[in-house]
Structure formats: structure tokens, C-alpha cells
Amino acid sequence: MASAAPQSTLSFPRETFAKLSPHPYLLAHLQPTSDSSIPTRANGRVATQFRTPHINNGSLTHAEGSAVVRIGDTTVVCGIRAEILLANNVAGYRVDKSSTAPSSKVGYNEAKELDLLVPNIELATGCSPAFMPGQPPSTLAQSLSTRIYSLLHSSGLVDGEDLRIWYQPPDLSDQDKMEEEDEEDVPEPEVKAFWTLYIDILFISLDGNPFDAAWAGVISALKNVRLPKAYWDPDREMILCEDSVAQSKKLQLRGLPIAVTSLVFKAKEQKQAKVQKCWILVDPDTFEEGLCEESVTVVIDCGSGKTKMLGISKAGGTTIGMLEMKGIVSLAEKRWVELSDLLDR
Amino acid sequence: MNSDRRRINGPSGGTSAPIYSKYITQDLSSLPPRPTRSRPPNVLRKMYGQLMLFSVLKTGVTPSASGSAYLELEASPHHPNLTKTGLASLSTSGLKLTCTVHGPRPLPKSAPFSPHIILSTHVKYAPFATRKRKGYLRDASERDLGVHLETALRGVIIGDRWPKSGVEVIITILEGEEDRWWGDEGGAGEWGMMSVLSGCITVASAAIADAGIDCVDVVAGGLAALVQRSGKPGLVLDPVPSEHKDIVAACIVGYLPQRDEITDLWVKGDIGDGGGYEELADNAVQAALGAHRVLVAALKETADVKMGRY
Numbered sequence: 040m041a042s043a044a045p046q047s048t049l050s051f052p053r054e055t056f057a058k059l060s061p062h063p064y065l066l067a068h069l070q071p072t073s074d075s076s077i078p079t080r081a082n083g084r085v086a087t088q089f090r091t092p093h094i095n096n097g098s099l100t101h102a103e104g105s106a107v108v109r110i111g112d113t114t115v116v117c118g119i120r121a122e123i124l125l126a127n128n129v130a131g132y133r134v135d136k137s138s139t140a141p142s143s144k145v146g147y148n149e150a151k152e153l154d155l156l157v158p159n160i161e162l163a164t165g166c167s168p169a170f171m172p173g174q175p176p177s178t179l180a181q182s183l184s185t186r187i188y189s190l191l192h193s194s195g196l197v198d199g200e201d202l203r204i205w206y207q208p209p210d211l212s213d214q215d216k217m218e219e220e221d222e223e224d225v226p227e228p229e230v231k232a233f234w235t236l237y238i239d240i241l242f243i244s245l246d247g248n249p250f251d252a253a254w255a256g257v258i259s260a261l262k263n264v265r266l267p268k269a270y271w272d273p274d275r276e277m278i279l280c281e282d283s284v285a286q287s288k289k290l291q292l293r294g295l296p297i298a299v300t301s302l303v304f305k306a307k308e309q310k311q312a313k314v315q316k317c318w319i320l321v322d323p324d325t326f327e328e329g330l331c332e333e334s335v336t337v338v339i340d341c342g343s344g345k346t347k348m349l350g351i352s353k354a355g356g357t358t359i360g361m362l363e364m365k366g367i368v369s370l371a372e373k374r375w376v377e378l379s380d381l382l383d384r
Numbered sequence: 385m386n387s388d389r390r391r392i393n394g395p396s397g398g399t400s401a402p403i404y405s406k407y408i409t410q411d412l413s414s415l416p417p418r419p420t421r422s423r424p425p426n427v428l429r430k431m432y433g434q435l436m437l438f439s440v441l442k443t444g445v446t447p448s449a450s451g452s453a454y455l456e457l458e459a460s461p462h463h464p465n466l467t468k469t470g471l472a473s474l475s476t477s478g479l480k481l482t483c484t485v486h487g488p489r490p491l492p493k494s495a496p497f498s499p500h501i502i503l504s505t506h507v508k509y510a511p512f513a514t515r516k517r518k519g520y521l522r523d524a525s526e527r528d529l530g531v532h533l534e535t536a537l538r539g540v541i542i543g544d545r546w547p548k549s550g551v552e553v554i555i556t557i558l559e560g561e562e563d564r565w566w567g568d569e570g571g572a573g574e575w576g577m578m579s580v581l582s583g584c585i586t587v588a589s590a591a592i593a594d595a596g597i598d599c600v601d602v603v604a605g606g607l608a609a610l611v612q613r614s615g616k617p618g619l620v621l622d623p624v625p626s627e628h629k630d631i632v633a634a635c636i637v638g639y640l641p642q643r644d645e646i647t648d649l650w651v652k653g654d655i656g657d658g659g660g661y662e663e664l665a666d667n668a669v670q671a672a673l674g675a676h677r678v679l680v681a682a683l684k685e686t687a688d689v690k691m692g693r694y
Binding site: 099100101102105116118119120121122123124125128129130153154155157158159161164165166167168171172173175176181184185188235237239241243244267269272275277278279280281282 | 390391392393394395396397398399400401402403404405406408449452459478480482483484486489506508510511512513514515517520522552554555556558559
């Protein structure tokens with residue numbers, strides 16, 4: 040720990056220093072007075088060091104898919120429940136020939152049009168004193184839910200076909216063949232219903248970087264989903280499911296995007312100086328989040344051998360340019376290898 | 385589905401939970417066999433991860449809970465001739481609870497003077513905690529659980545040591561107890577809730593101890609029930625509702641073993657004439673004693689870790 044140097048000049052303990060003047064506290068860690076010690080953050084990590092992730096799948100029995108993701112002191116439980124949306128209940132959905140169905144149009148995203156993916160983040164679980172239950176979801180919870188929602192759709196992660204429940208009407212043409220011989224062949228299969236995935240993300244413990252943890256939870260839980268075999272029962276006029284594992288199916292996810300968030304910590308004291316000293320801190324904790332303004336989240340997928348960027352969101356400052364961005368992406372690539380290893384297990 | 389504009393609500397047409405063909409057929413033989421109680425009537429379920437502390441040992445720089453605890457009760461074993469399925473349909477769930485304690489901390493300036501600590505409790509089911517998906521807004525049963533929990537805890541905390549302060553106890557039910565087995569019809573109902581409450585009392589007690597809040601004793605929750613077994617009523621400790629077709633009555637207590645005091649008592653069902661009631665309550669106390677033993681052992685272990693560390 041690089042803490043030995045600042046502590047010797049202080050007459051109060053480290054915790055008090057951190058609380059009274061958090062900015063100089065972190066700065067003192069990143070700029071140790073002695074050259075021999077390695078600059079680390081207040082949490083003991085070096086600037087480019089991520090926290091070790093732990094992922095545990097399928098531990099919830101009532102959810103079709105679930106995951107518990109722990110990154111440092113941030114713990115997320117993600118549970119996915121699948122429910123059925125009848126095509127009849129979709130306003131304006133035309134159950135007609137598949138050739139003219141809206142799904143045949145280019146760029147049609149069925150999951151988005153029909154709202155089949157429903158992610159929600161709950162922070163008011165006592166995970167942090169800042170978010171207390173009994174109140175409507177905080178702004179952070181709402182914005183995180185929206186970001187997860189838009190990333191789910193823009194990444195095209197879930198194949199719309201996986202969510203459809205088809206029905207093949209019986210071929211009645213045999214009996215009618217006598218009368219109308221030139222009548223057309225087998226009736227076309229139709230979509231009777233859709234699976235809707237309710238993705239609920241609960242924070243059990245929050246110590247910074249909620250988005251990365253929540254997204255890892257969503258991916259891991261989606262990989263864990265098993266949808267039962269569902270079919271349209273024409274006699275009962277309802278969708279029924281079979282509860283055998285052999286007949287159930289997993290979702291075919293397209294890619295494995297990983298979110299990586301970094302913050303920029305600036306040495307405030309040198310405001311008059313032309314070049315302000317700054318550090319890029321990856322995978323920040325709550326203490327660091329309180330001290331930094333500029334943040335970058337990159338979502339990348341290196342699954343196909345080369346790095347695909349699915350999203351960059353950057354806000355709060357002007358420090359990060361092209362060069363820094365490259366550094367962040369290469370760090371994210373390293374993180375992708377680490378996380379995808381865990382997720383593929 | 386209530387329309388909550390601050391959350392993502394899903395399709396406006398409304399969705400329904402999957403219906404499994406097995407359960408709507410009248411053929412009883414095709415139904416999966418009900419799990420049976422393999423424990424003797426007077427043995428509690430195993431408690432796992434009795435006290436898993438997350439992020440609480442760190443204080444100061446990381447803002448986190450003052451105390452927390454996690455409780456998991458084992459699920460009833462699957463029927464021997466039923467292969468363990470990975471589907472959500474045939475699940476026999478155990479109980480999974482997390483509890484965090486925030487405080488004691490000063491009340492806001494606007495709050496009226498209080499000579500003792502103000503305890504507030506929140507109990508919330510996760511949306512995926514039960515067979516039927518729960519909403520995000522607290523419903524009546526969750527509020528009821530919160531009130532019962534507060535009653536059970538209020539007498540335990542030595543409140544006048546923290547005037548003008550508040551403490552919050554928040555429980556998230558990650559996986560709740562079922563009220564009945566899958567094929568069963570309606571029935572009187574919410575037996576699962578009582579089992580959940582007894583778990584809530586135990587886990588909250590652990591989290592309060594972990595937060596270092598002075599208590600007169602470690603309170604533990606216990607549950608006993610009167611069930612019909614082969615035609616005769618019999619008493620069982622720590623019943624799992626899905627294992628018993630006919631639960632006649634159930635009693636839950638919050639119990640302080642050192643003082644032999646009960647802080648919360650809730651009896652439900654048909655107890656018949658007076659005699660049965662007392663026996664039922666005695667058995668619930670026995671169950672609480674069992675939970676208390678596990679709790680104290682876990683707290684000792686935690687204390688050792690803390691002492692060793694500092």
C-alpha cells in the first residue's frame with residue numbers, strides 16, 4: 040500500500056482523512072511522495088486494475104434464468120421470468136401470411152416493437168444508504184434501466200425468432216380436395232404468441248460501477264435462460280407448455296457484449312497549469328465515483344476475433360481524446376477475455 | 385400490471401405466466417409427486433450460509449450497510465423418482481433472504497424529538513421470488529410482514545441508547561416459500577408467508593448484531609404447524625407448505641431464549657379448543673431455539689473474524 044507516506048504526516052487516521060478531504064486523499068495515493076512506492080488508488084488497486092468478478096448461474100428456482108454477479112463489493116442478482124404475450128393482445132399485429140408479416144421487413148426489430156424485453160433495475164434494496172426503499176425509483180435506477188433497455192435492443196442480442204411461439208394449422212385440405220382441386224397447399228404456420236422476458240436486476244450491495252455489474256448480470260442470466268416448449272392448443276384456445284427439460288430450449292444469443300466503465304480523476308489543485316494531471320481509473324468504486332466527473336463506458340464484443348464496438352457513452356469532461364480512448368478499449372479487451380471466460384462456463 | 389411510469393412495464397397488451405399442460409389435465413397420475421418431509425417432525429431445515437457478510441467489514445471509505453446477513457434454508461429434496469429439472473415449473477424452492485441494516489444514524493432535523501431509536505422495517509419480495517411474478521410496489525402482504533418484523537424486533541433493541549436516531553432494517557426476499565404444491569387447489573392459503581416471517585426475524589436479528597446495535601438478547605424466529613398426517617393431526621417444526629397437503633394451523637414466534645420472552649406471536653388456522661394452542665406455541669418456541677443455536681454459532685464465527693482482523 041502506498042498509504043505509508045501520507046499517513047506519517049497526519050495526526051488523524053486514514054478514514055478520517057478520506058472523509059474530510061476525499062480529493063487530496065485519493066490524490067495522495069496516486070502521487071506517492073516517495074518514488075519507490077507504486078502509485079495506487081485508495082482501494083489498493085492500480086489505475087488500470089479491475090476488481091475480480093465472480094459469477095454464479097441458475098441459483099434461483101422460480102426464474103427461467105438467473106445469475107449472481109459479484110464485482111468487488113458490488114453484488115447483483117438478475118432473474119429472468121418468461122411470460123406469454125398472445126398475438127391477439129398485440130394492438131395492430133396482423134396474423135397473416137409470413138411473407139407479408141411485419142417481421143419480414145428489413146430492419147424490423149420485433150422484440151423492440153412488441154416490447155418483449157423488460158429490464159428493470161432496483162437499487163432500493165438497502166444496497167447502499169443512498170437508496171432507501173419506500174420511495175419511487177431513483178434517477179440513477181431509472182437511467183440504468185433505460186441504458187440496459189436500449190443496449191439490449193441495439194445490440195440485437197436476443198433473436199426475435201427465439202421468442203416466437205408458432206402454430207402449424209392442421210392440413211385440412213385432404214378432405215376438401217374433391218371439391219377444389221387446384222386449391223393451394225399446406226396452410227402456412229402462424230405466430231400465435233411471444234415470450235416476454237422480464238429481466239429484473241436487484242442490487243444486493245453497491246460499491247460503484249453499477250452499469251457494468253448489471254449488464255454482466257443480464258448477459259449471464261440470458262445465457263442461463265431455458266424456455267419451456269410452448270404450443271397453441273386449438274381446443275382450449277390457449278398456449279400450453281411442456282415441463283420437460285429435454286424439450287426446452289436455450290436462447291441463441293448473438294455475441295457477448297461486455298460493458299467497461301472508466302472514470303477520469305483530475306488533480307484539481309493545478310487548475311492554473313496548462314496541462315492538468317489526470318488518471319484514468321477503471322472499474323471505479325463509490326468513493327471514486329464521488330470525485331470524478333468525466334466517465335466513459337464502452338461496450339465491446341471480441342467474440343468473433345476482432346473487436347466490435349457496440350456503444351460508447353462518454354460524459355462529463357473533455358480530457359479523453361482519441362489516444363486515451365484507444366487505451367481504454369485495449370483495457371476493455373482484456374476485461375472481455377476475463378469475463379467471457381466466466382460467462383462461458 | 386400497474387402502470388408505473390418510472391419503470392419499464394413491458395407489453396401493454398399484458399402477459400400471462402406460462403401454463404403447463406400437466407397441471408390442467410384432470411389426470412392425477414400425471415402430476416409430479418409431491419415432495420415429502422424426510423426430516424423427523426422435530427427437526428429444522430438446514431440453514432446455509434447462515435451469515436454471509438458482504439461488504440460490511442469495511443467501514444469508513446466505502447459507504448455500505450452497517451450490518452448485513454444472508455439466510456438460506458435448503459429446498460425440500462426432490463422426489464426420488466423425479467429427475468431434477470432445470471425448469472422453473474417444478475421448482476421446490478428453499479428460502480433465500482438478505483438483510484441489511486443502516487444506522488443508527490441521526491434523524492433529519494425536521495423529525496420530532498424521540499427519546500429512543502426509531503426502528504423502521506421494509507420487507508420486499510424480489511419480482512422473481514415467487515411462482516407468480518411480483519410487482520415492484522409493495523403489496524399488503526409485504527407491509528404486513530414489515531409490521532410483524534418491527535413488532536418482533538422493537539422489544540429487543542435497547543432503544544434509549546440512541547435518542548434522536550433512526551435505524552432501518554431492509555429485507556429482500558430473493559426466494560420465498562411456496563404456499564402450496566403445484567397441483568393443489570386454492571386452500572386456506574398463505575402458509576408460506578409465515579415461514580418467510582420466521583426467516584425474516586432470524587436474519588434481521590443477525591444483521592442487527594452484525595451492525596453492533598445493543599440488544600437485550602438475540603431474537604430468533606420459529607415456526608410450528610399442526611398438519612394432517614395419515615388422517616391424524618400432528619405437530620411439526622419448521623413446516624414446508626409444499627410438503628404438507630393439509631396444514632390445519634400454524635404458529636410463529638419471535639423468541640428471546642435468555643429471558644424466555646416472546647416478542648411476536650402469530651397464530652393462524654383452526655386450533656380447536658384451548659389445549660392445542662399452547663402446545664403449538666411451545667413447539668414454535670422449540671423451533672426458535674433451534675434457529676437461535678445456529679444464529680449464535682454464526683455470530684460467534686463472525687465475531688472471531690472481526691477480532692482477528694482488527
